[in-house]
Amino acid sequence: MSTEHADATLTDGPSGTNDADGAEGREPAAERGASGDASDLDGEGLVLGYPDAPEPVIDGESIAAEPGAVTALVGPNGSGKSTLLKGLATQLAPNDGSVLVDGRDVHSMDTKALARKLGLLSQESTSPNSISVEDLVYHGRYPHRGFFERTTEDDARAVDRAIELAGCGHLRDREVGSLSGGQKQLAWIAMVLAQDTDVLLLDEPTTFLDLHHQMEVMEIIETLRDRSDITVVVVLHDIEQAARLADRMVALKDGAVRARGSPEEIVTEKLLADVFRVDAEVISTERGPRVTPLRARHEGSE
16 A cells, blocks of 8 residues: 555557547436546556566556546556556656646655545555554545644544445454455555545455455445545456446556447457457446356457
C-alpha cells in the first residue's frame, strides 16, 4: 500500500478512440450523483518501462478516467495493466508523456498535496504485524496533518467512516499480523479510504481472495461509485467482475490499448478472441455480460 500518492471498437493501431456512453441499464456517472467536484485523471502519451527491460511496456498510450465513475483496466497477463496503473500513481516515472489530475501535472505537486488528491492500493502492501487495524487506518490521514500535529476530530470521523465503509469494524482492535489475507485487504482498503482522496487507484484488489471477500471488495467499490464524488481506476483480472463493476473498460494487450468503452461494448466474443485468446460465449444479462469460456485459442487458430 502506498499512501504517498496516494469506444468500444477494436483498433488496428495502439489505442482505441471511441467515446461511447455508459453501459445500457447502468445510470451514467453524472446521474448517480457524481458532480463537477469529481476529479479528472488523464495519462497522455505515456511511455513506461523498467530499467532492466530493453523496451518500454507502455509505449505512447493515453487514458482518460471519467470523473466520478469506475474505469476498469483489463487484459491478459503481461498486457501492461499494472504498469499503466503504476504510471498513473507516480510509482513509475514515465520516460515520456504526462499524468494530469484536474489538468495539473502530478510531478509538479508536492508529496502531501498529491496524496490529498490521489490514493493507491497496490499489490505490495506491507506494515508491522503488531500494528492494530485502527492505527493502520489512521496512517491514511497523514496527508491532512502537519508532521507534529495530533489527530483531530476530522481525522477520527474519516477513520470511522473508512472502517465502516470497508466493513472491518469487527477487526478494529486486532493486530494486522493476526488477520487472514482477506481481512488484511479490507484493512488496507480502509486505510486508503481514510486518505479521503478525489482519485482512487486499485491494483487487482480481489486477487488471491476467497469469493466472500471478493464480493465484499466489489461492494465497497460499488458504494464508492454510487455515493461519492470519487474517480476510480481499478485493475481487475476477472473480466466478468470488471464488466459488472465498471462504467467504462479499457482492454490492453502487449502494452497497447486495444479497445475502450462500456462493458457491453468491450466484453464481446470477438474481443475475447483477439485480446484474451479464448473462444467464449457472451450473453447479455441485467447484471452485465456473462462469459462462458469454451477453449483456449492457439497460434494459427481462427
